[in-house]
C-alpha cells in the first residue's frame with residue numbers, strides 16, 4: 271500500500287512529500303533549498319528502507335524547486351517535471367521560477383526528464399495533468415493505486431487557490447484547470463502549501479472553485 275510522508279521543511283519551503291510503495295520512493299517537490307541539510311536528514315529518517323528513485327516537481331517556482339539541484343546530487347536522482355517547468359529550470363529563469371521574490375539565485379539544471387500524461391518510476395505510477403494558471407508548468411499528479419492527488423499550487427485546503435499574478439500566471443487558465451480538476455476521481459488532496467486532506471478532497475476542490483468564482 272502506498273504510504274505518504276510529509277518531509278520537514280522550513281518557513282519559505284513548499285510542502286515536500288515522500289511517496290513510498292513496495293520498497294521504492296519518489297519525492298514530490300524539494301522546497302526552496304534554504305534548508306537543504308534538514309530536508310536531506312528528514313528524507314533519510316522517512317525512507318524506512320525504501321530506495322529513493324527520483325524527484326518530481328509540481329512546478330517551477332523556487333519554493334518548490336530550489337532544493338532540486340542539491341537533492342539530485344546528494345541522492346543521485348533523476349529530476350522529472352513538465353516540459354514547461356523544464357524550460358524554466360534549464361534557464362534558471364528568475365521570473366518564471368519566482369526566485370527574484372526570494373532574493374535567491376538559481377543554478378540551471380540541464381539534466382531533466384520531461385514527463386507526459388503518465389509517469390512510471392519503478393512500481394509507482396502517476397497520471398499527470400498539465401494545469402496552468404498559477405504557473406505555466408504546473409502539473410497535478412494522481413498516484414494511481416491510491417488515487418492520491420498532488421496538486422502543487424493549483425488549489426489549497428479550506429478555500430485557497432494558487433495566485434495568478436506572478437510571471438506566467440493567468441486567471442482564465444487557472445479557472446479552466448480547476449474546472450478540470452473537479453472531475454477527477456481522487457481519495458486525498460496533497461497541496462503545495464498548508465494542510466492536506468484525506469477525507470473529502472473533492473469537497474476541498476469545490477470550496478476552492480467557489481472561492482475563485484468570486485473573482
Ligand SMILES: [Zn+2]
Pocket residue numbers: 329331404405423
Ligand atoms: Zn507556486
